[in-house]
Amino acid sequence: MLWVKAFHIIFVVCWFAGLFYLPRLFVYHSMSEDEISIARFQVMEKKLFWAIMTPSAIAAITFGSWLLIANWNYYMAWWWMHLKLGFVALLILQHIYCWYFMLKLKENSSYKPHIFFRIFNELPVISLVVIVILIVVKPSF
Numbered sequence: 001m002l003w004v005k006a007f008h009i010i011f012v013v014c015w016f017a018g019l020f021y022l023p024r025l026f027v028y029h030s031m032s033e034d035e036i037s038i039a040r041f042q043v044m045e046k047k048l049f050w051a052i053m054t055p056s057a058i059a060a061i062t063f064g065s066w067l068l069i070a071n072w073n074y075y076m077a078w079w080w081m082h083l084k085l086g087f088v089a090l091l092i093l094q095h096i097y098c099w100y101f102m103l104k105l106k107e108n109s110s111y112k113p114h115i116f117f118r119i120f121n122e123l124p125v126i127s128l129v130v131i132v133i134l135i136v137v138k139p140s141f
């Protein structure tokens with residue numbers, strides 16, 4: 001089971017790297033005005049989303065599910081695991097929104113202002129902090 005946990009952590013780190021970096025690319029993309037920059041950001045966004053983020057998300061969820069199912073009675077007895085899974089659902093939603101915004105920016109580079117994407121870029125930090133605290137500390141109020 002330690003191998004499963006190790007791979008889960010590795011793929012979570014990779015997924016978060018994409019969740020942090022892709023919205024930052026959206027900031028620069030939305031500020032771009034020349035066609036060369038816009039085309040470059042479209043290529044970078046597509047490669048990051050499909051080659052790194054999505055496979056990492058699938059692997060992280062797969063290995064995490066494996067850990068959860070293998071210890072179902074233990075984990076599901078704790079409120080913090082339910083909250084953690086809620087935050088994982090928010091990360092999945094963030095991932096889907098990244099795909100949506102990527103498609104929208106491809107149609108129109110000024111779809112949303114860069115300030116919007118700067119705020120959107122910070123949202124995964126909240127999930128990261130909460131999830132790490134829940135899993136490491138396992139609070140028992």
